[in-house]
Amino acid sequence: MSTKRMRPSGTWEYIIRRKGILPKPLSLTFDTEEEGDAYVRRLEQMLDAGILPEDLVARRSDLVTVEDAIRSYMTKVSLPASDVSLLNALVGRWTGQPLTGVDYQWVESWVKSMKRKDVMAPSTIRHYVGALARCFDWVVRSGTPSLATNPLRLLPKRYATYTDEDSVAVRAQDKAPREDESRDRRLLTTEEASVRRILDGEKPENRQRGPDLNFRPAMVFLFELGLESAMRMREMYTIDLSQFDVARATVFLDKTKNGSKRQVPLTTVAIAAFERYRKLVMARDAEMRGFAFDSGRLFPWWDGSRDKKVLAGISVRLSGQFGRIFDAAGCGDFKFHDLRHEATSRLYERTSLSDVQIAKITGHSDTKVLMRYSNLRGSDLALRLW
Template sequence: MATKRQRPSGSWEFIVRRKGVLPRPVSFTFEREEEGDNYCSRLEALLDRGIVPPELLHEKPDLATIGDALRDYLVSVPVAESDKPVLATLMGKVGGVELRTVNYSWAEAWVRALKQEAQLSPSTIRHYVGSLARCFDHLTRKPNSTFVTNPLRLLPKRYATYNDADAAVLRATAPQGQVVQVPVDEWRDRRLAPHEEEAVRKIMAGEKPAGRQRALALRWQGALEFLFDLALETGMRLREMYTLGLDQVDEGKRTIFLEKTKNGDKRQVPLTSVALETMARYRRQVAAGERGMEGWQFEGGRLFPWWDGNDSAIVLKKTTALLSRQYARIFEAAGCEDFGFHDLRHEATSRIFERTQLSDLQIAKITGHKDPRMLSRYANLRGSDLAQLLW
């Protein structure tokens, strides 16, 4: 076990000895006792396994800072395009931090600074923490890595939400007379209006968009229409739908069986009468080669034609991006401003709330939301519908 003493300056000196493993005793200096205890505990766990960090052998470690770890992560892992700008920002903000100082205390202090100093929104904080956590996950998996624990994975739920202490700091540090606005989560409440849904269906059916000379060229037109209907009737995620196999659909039981979802769990999704009707129509279109479905006969037992069954992360992301762009074209042509495919999940969930007497727990079973607070983000009931329930 490391020995320690506090110096007159207030800093702490730690000395680690390990006969037969370390060539000589090594000493470290930390500003806080807790930081030293945490670092030495991690170091001794490595020494117990016979792993000696390069810096203790007077060798320069390959990855000494967070910046080193970020660069290694970017060249070693197929990082999502959406993550790259975030990682570039992190490089400038925390790239110089030494990895040996990264522990849970550092993680807490960093998040606190993002709130109390940078005053970032909760969603931005989650993006920063999530991107860096994935980098640290990669670091812990490297052979003989001295980074054995990812402290960002230990942060509590709702770590990005501003609490009373954060709000107090913002008020105390604000210029006199300035009204302090504590950042809050901005919940998206975009709904699909009836006239917008009608316009989308017309575009998918081949109607020319306003101001254009010809209709959109839409490959697999019948599949696009069915996927749109399925999203509205079930609230399923895009990837959950386009990866469906025929064996996952039991029309007799009116159920789709999902083997693996975003949350990693299995889920059963009940089908409405409308979903069953649109599925039957889609099957007829495929069988007859109608509605642009020529050349597709449920190859490989798959329900939709865009995905080839390769479950690599790269292929799945490309397929998701392809379909997202396709529907973005359709929604734009239909005049649906600021509307994306994932908004159909919001719309479907809200419709279940509006049209049924199911409990929140029952709806969560259908949509796959684990956190009731997250489910409430999708339950954006129209004020006019609520008004009709009042006296």
């Protein structure tokens, strides 16, 4: 039996059911009703005879469509919150799209659509492609015949960069093509000193008052920890006191952006900053507004909730608060996340650690990302030449 309906787009969708032959209802889409009627009529004749056409053999797998693959992957694999968010946004994008139709042409068409229709930033395009590529990798490893190879892995370098043709198509819509923004902002020595003065409560020049510094000791410690450890903001403000091991000079992170656990070594500066912060909290410093370590939490902003909206709200508020601090210090284009870049840069400048060792500290899952820091050791490489 089959049913059909015309979609709002004008295409025709057919649903074919055959118990014992098809593992689940088969969805097919055609541009015209005549084309659909003719194809489905031939298909039903073959199914009635107990014959499954070769091009539908792959559909015996539970993973028939792209949506099936995404949902199954998200159910069976533990994923970081970032991938979950990206894949959830993709679930309804290709309703009924069979995995057997996912080829390089399909991939190119999707990337082109993200640029010319959605006008996404190159970094956002890479995030979406990366999340779906990891999903398809899992599908291929599962052995399903629906997807033998992952065409997303065939994309060339700079696939997310807008070409001249992409730019023309975007400008025709009175929009501007997006450029790749690489955050290479370093914190100058004078800027760091200025930020510390603002965090100490000093009034900025040419202003009647400075930014609000709610839980000021915690703000100071968060700044120090970010600058010394290269941890992400959320990784830091969700730390429990039990994860901070002064004796071993480490912080154990069990929840990270990429889903993996890691042990972060602490510098003597970070440990000293922690001791100062701990003493203020234990002494019930008035600026901490009653916060204590009784709950086991290291910072006052987080109540232990893992709700994504709650965490996102905290991140936005803290980012905004530090944005005002940096602006008051005269470095308004500096973002809190730039502390991670600054801290990573200092690891390259001040240590002889390898890329792999630094990646274990920073939590970068791909050491290729760290290639951008290689120029910081140009003098070290020169010393090895004859």
